[in-house]
Amino acid sequence: MNxxxxxxxxxxxxxxxxxxxxxxAQRCHVxxxxxxxxxxxxxxxxxxxxxxxxxxxxTLTPFGREFLAHAGRVLNAAVxxxxxxxxxxxxxxxxxxxxxxxxxxxxxxxxxxxxxxxDLKDIRFSISEGKTERLLxxxxxxxxxxxxIATETDRPSLTSVALFADPFVLATRQGTELADxxxxxxxxxxxxxxxEEGHCLRDxxxxxxxxxxxxxxxxFAATSLTTILELVANGYGVTLxxxxxxxxxxxxxxxxxxxxxxxxxxxxxRLVWRANSPYEALYRxxxxxxxxxxxxxxxxxxxxx
Numbered sequence: 001m002n003x004x005x006x007x008x009x010x011x012x013x014x015x016x017x018x019x020x021x022x023x024x025a026q027r028c029h030v031x032x033x034x035x036x037x038x039x040x041x042x043x044x045x046x047x048x049x050x051x052x053x054x055x056x057x058x059t060l061t062p063f064g065r066e067f068l069a070h071a072g073r074v075l076n077a078a079v080x081x082x083x084x085x086x087x088x089x090x091x092x093x094x095x096x097x098x099x100x101x102x103x104x105x106x107x108x109x110x111x112x113x114x115x116x117x118x119d120l121k122d123i124r125f126s127i128s129e130g131k132t133e134r135l136l137x138x139x140x141x142x143x144x145x146x147x148x149i150a151t152e153t154d155r156p157s158l159t160s161v162a163l164f165a166d167p168f169v170l171a172t173r174q175g176t177e178l179a180d181x182x183x184x185x186x187x188x189x190x191x192x193x194x195x196e197e198g199h200c201l202r203d204x205x206x207x208x209x210x211x212x213x214x215x216x217x218x219x220f221a222a223t224s225l226t227t228i229l230e231l232v233a234n235g236y237g238v239t240l241x242x243x244x245x246x247x248x249x250x251x252x253x254x255x256x257x258x259x260x261x262x263x264x265x266x267x268x269x270r271l272v273w274r275a276n277s278p279y280e281a282l283y284r285x286x287x288x289x290x291x292x293x294x295x296x297x298x299x300x301x302x303x304x305x
Contacts, residue, residue, distance in 0.1 A: 006078050008042040009071040010141065011035050012050060016068055017137050019058050072140070076157065076274075079142035083278055092145075092279065095124035099135040099147040103201045103225060104269065107244045108148075111293045119289050123282070131198045139274055146283055148290065150267040151200045160272040161284065163291045166298070167266040168208065168240040170258040171232050171249075181261035184209055193228045193237040196221040201267070205240050208265035229255060242267060244297050269294060 015024040015035075025032040043050050050064035060068065083092075100109060109127065116125065130138070135147040140157055153160055170182050192209055195202040202221075222228045228239050233254035241249065241257070250257060271287040273280070 002041060002045045004042065004045055005038075006075065008038050009075055011038050012042060012064075013068060013071060013075060013141055015039065015051065015058060016060055016064070017134075017141075020056065021058060075142055076140070079274065080276075082142075092123065092282075095126040096146065097126045097128065097144045099128045099130055099138060099144045101132055101135065101149055101200065102129055103195075103199065103242060104148055104150065104244070105129045107242070107248055108290070108294060108297065111297065112290055115289050115293050116286065120282075120285070132200045133198065136272070139272060142274075145277075145279075146271055146273045146286065148269060148271055149200065150204070150269050152268075152270065153272060157275055158272050159275045159277075159280070160270045161287050163269045163271060163287055164294045164298070165266045165268050166242045166244050166294070167264060168205075168260060169243060169246070170238060170260060171229060171241050172238045172256050172258065173232060173235045174254050174256050176238075176256055178256075178258055180259045181264075182258045183261045184265065187238065191237045193231055193239045194221055195225070195228065196223055201225075201240075201242070204265070204267050208240065225249075240265065244294065247297060 011024065011028060011030075014027050015021060018024045018027065021036060021039075022032050025035040028035060039051070046063070046067065048063050049061050050067055052059045052061055105127075113125065113127075116123070128144070132149050132151055135144060135149060136153060136155060136158065138144040139147055140155070148163075149160075150166070170178075170184075170187075172178060187209070189209060192205065194205055222231070225239075225241065225245065229241075229249060229252065231237060232239055233252065246257065249255070269290075271283065271290060273283045277283065
C-alpha cells in the first residue's frame, strides 16, 4: 500500500484553501496534472474521495474535512521539525519567508529591507505579497515564517505582536473645499471608493465610515490603491489612505490630503508567526526593526490642504 507523503498533504491543504486545482498548482509551483496525480494517489490510498469535483468548483467531502484536520497537525509538526533542524546552525538555514499585505508592501518594504539587512546581517529574506487571509493560511501551512498584516487574528496556532498605529488621512480631488481637520461623519457615504473584497483596508474603511451594506455594494471596488487614487484625482469620489503611503502618494498634485478630526481612524500593523516557534526571539527583533522604520515613516509632514 502506498505511503502518504507530506507533499500530498500539502497539495491537499492548498486545494482546500483555494477551492480550485489550477490556482493550487500555481501556488505550489507545479503543473496541474502533476498535482492532480498526487491527489489521485492520495485518494487511492484512503480508498475514498477527499474532494468533490463540481465543474470548476472543488469542495471537501465529509471524509476530506476530517482527513485535513489530521493532516494540518502533521504539516505543522513537520514545520516544527524543520525549524528544530535549522537550529543546529544557530539560525535559519534558509531565507525567512516574509509575507506582507499589498497596502503595506510598496510603502514600507523599500525601507524595511535595508534596515533588516543592517541589523540582521546573517539572515536572508524571501519576500511575497498577498491578502491577509492568504498570508495567514500560508503561515498555518508552513509556507511563510512571518507576515506583516493590519488586523488582529484569533487563530490559536499563530502569535502576533502590535507594531504601531497607522492613522488614516482623507484623499480628495485637488480644489475640494474642505477645512482640516475633516469630520468623517459629515462626508457623503456614497462618495467613498473602496478596495475589493479581501483587503483588510476595505473592512477598516467600512467600519470607520459606517458604510451600510447597501452602500458597500454601490461603491466602486478597486484592486489597488493606485486605481482608487486615479478615480479620486478625476473627481469620482474620496477615499481613506494610510499615513505610511504619503511619502509615495503626496507627489500627486491632482489630489489633496486632509487630516481627520477626532476620533479619527487608524489601523494597527502587526507581525504574525506560528505559535511556539523556536525563533520567537528573532521574530520579535524583526518586529522592533519594523516598528522603528514604520514610526519614522509616520513623521512625513502632511501639508494642509
